[in-house]
Amino acid sequence: MEYSRLLSQNLLPLSKPSKPWSCSLIKLCTPLLLFTAAFFVLSAYKKSAAPPQYYHNLFLKAGSNDSIAKHLKKLTQEPHVAGTPENFATADYVFSVFQSSGLDVHYRDYQVLLTYPLSRSISVSLPEGEVIPLKLEEDRIEDDPSTSNPKVIPTFHAYSPSGNVSASVVFANYGREQDYAILRDAGVDPKGAIVIAKYGKIYRGDIVDLAAKAGAVGIVVYSDPEDYGGNRTQGYYPHSKWLPPSGVQRGSIYSELGDPLTPGWPSVPDAEQLSVDDPRTKLPLIPSIPISAEDAALIMKSIGGSVAPAEWHGALDLPDYRLGRGPAVLNLHYKSNHTVTPIRDVFAVIEGSEEPDRYVLLGNHRDAWTFGAGDPNGGTATLLEMAQRLGKLIKRGWRPRRSIILCNWDAEEYALIGSTEWVEENYDLLFSSAVAYLNVDVAVSGPGFDPNSTPQLDDLVKEIANEVEDPDNPGKTIYESWVASIGDSPQPMGRLGGGGSDYAPFVQHAGIAATDFGLGRDFTVYHSIYDDYMWMATFGDPLFHRHVAVGAMWGLIALKLADATILPFNYSTYAHNLQLYVDVLETQLKASDAPSTRVSTLPLHKSIAELRKAAEYITKKAKEVGEGGNGELKLIRSLNDHLFMAERAFTDREGLPGNPWYKHLVYGPTNTNKYGTTSFPGIYDLIASMAAGANGNNNNNNSSKSWDDVQHQIWRVSRAIRRVALVLRGEFT
Ligand SMILES: [Zn+2]
Structure with missing residues (x-):
């Protein structure tokens, strides 16, 4: 039941990619040496391979529902809660499929409380x-x-x-x-x-x-x-x-x-x-x-x-x-x-040919409360099938421009433990080199696209969703079906402020741009004994075509981010969303009778205006440098650094009030709902606790001191937005 066979006719002759520079060597190099090295690798690369679009098309056509179904059957044979021998067996399976796909594989164990x-x-x-x-x-x-x-x-x-x-x-x-x-x-x-x-x-x-x-x-x-x-x-x-x-x-x-x-x-x-x-x-x-x-x-x-x-x-x-x-x-x-108990994260690395020290990460967890056919192994099966497709592209001469890492997390169900420990361990390297993190947890629970992202990736997610056919709506793309289903909602993309899956440490702790999506809106057998292969093959995705579609989107977004000369990040969308959040905040302040003499949102309006200008500036600059500007490697590299590092500037060392681990000041959980995706959580929680105080629910009262605290949080968010604008401009003041 494969969608189509990979590598049928009229392909390029098999050719080995030119030897990429070793990652560790590159890290030791001076920037100048790096650019020179990258230039030579690029020149060698161009002689031996087709343009990225050729491989992206190959990838898209190569989806196999049959392989995904086989992986899922294997992964869901036994229940596999984190820390059990059965879950170590699934780690072995993931490791062996990564390895047989020709990718560099390793694992990392942590000792954690389960x-x-x-x-x-x-x-x-x-x-x-x-x-x-x-x-x-x-x-x-x-x-x-x-x-x-x-x-x-x-x-x-x-x-x-x-x-x-x-x-x-x-x-x-x-x-x-x-x-x-x-x-x-x-x-x-x-x-x-x-x-x-x-x-x-x-x-x-x-x-x-x-x-x-x-x-x-x-x-x-x-x-x-x-x-x-x-x-x-x-x-x-x-x-x-x-x-x-x-x-x-x-x-x-x-x-x-x-x-x-x-x-x-x-x-x-x-x-x-x-x-x-x-x-x-x-x-x-x-x-x-x-x-x-x-x-x-x-x-x-x-x-x-x-x-x-x-x-x-x-x-x-x-x-x-x-x-x-x-x-x-x-x-x-x-x-x-x-x-x-020990837990095990498994990784497969595809080293980039031109910028091996820039990383696009894709992640999914493997541990399940029971069999995990929906949560999470539909995602794992899709990740494995994607690894096989990428392995085939490599055999055909493809190497991504930037490195790609496939991550398979353990103990997500307990507290996103595998991903969080890894992000904590690798924080500084991730901070300086991660371009984006693309998460899929429950890949499929039925029909209907459910996209979430940090806003600079909205355009890319929509563009890719418009390149993949909706398995439930033949002749229409996933994007077209989604647009028809959302009506005129002002902001239909979901955001990543809640703690629902492994994107949380990447976005909320490390400030890395991210996406999280799947197909299906109500997952009825969630975390029950009935989340097994038979449920999935009968109701969730009988033909496994929805899984193939998720794999197509996941992989294509990764390929675009890994191969694009200039990263497809749009910060005007970010500015637009921040403005929407300020509107919500102003309504909330009005409803709470905030004294206008003490609380003003003007700093937010001003900083968002700065960001809007900086976003326009870098978009213009990106056009000048151009997709074909390969001779300007230094310029391209510097522009891209500003594009992906800008997200980091939303984070703040001190983090959210009362919970400094959460460093992102725009997206994070609120004190009363870790699944909530309220923006500006620090401001929201203060106002909410004052409203509760006014109702006699806690010790806070509606005092001027508390409103001063709200104003301080507004200033902190405003300063973060200004920092983002500065990074995008890429110039010292
Ligand atoms: Zn899950």
């Missing part, structure tokens, strides 16, 4: 004395043997502390701050209670943190059929794509990134390591267990008190949803094994 469930139980004690134990098991499906695999990890929340608690229950909707405000208004106090909350609106770690902050002693989180069960007339998997009522979303509840024992530094062998009970690890404080809709119904039936607001009602089979607390008592027991 957690596994030892035992768990939940029961409901009714007032009349009856005790109902919850099942805490997902139903096996006869036609899908994977679901009977005894190695599947029990349903649990990674990093939950061990605990034994019994308390009356309170229902907290999606567990957000505003939900607790409604509970408070209704006179329901979660202090000392066990909270039951729904998945779906905020990061599960924030659901647990906010419950702990509200005084709860334990929490259970469930997937309501309203959010995960479709319209409930189609049935559930295996009859439809929807999550069965016994399905459970596993997941981590840790709210920081990377190994908890090495916050901010890499977990290399013999590294400084905190102890597990050190508060600097910021590990979760209350025991937490994820449960199914089926089990949740047993708890919800036992809750009395006033009826919950209409919008809190889901689709459990109940007369109504009530707030509690009690009268039923929940008994929650959880025992965890917190253990330091």
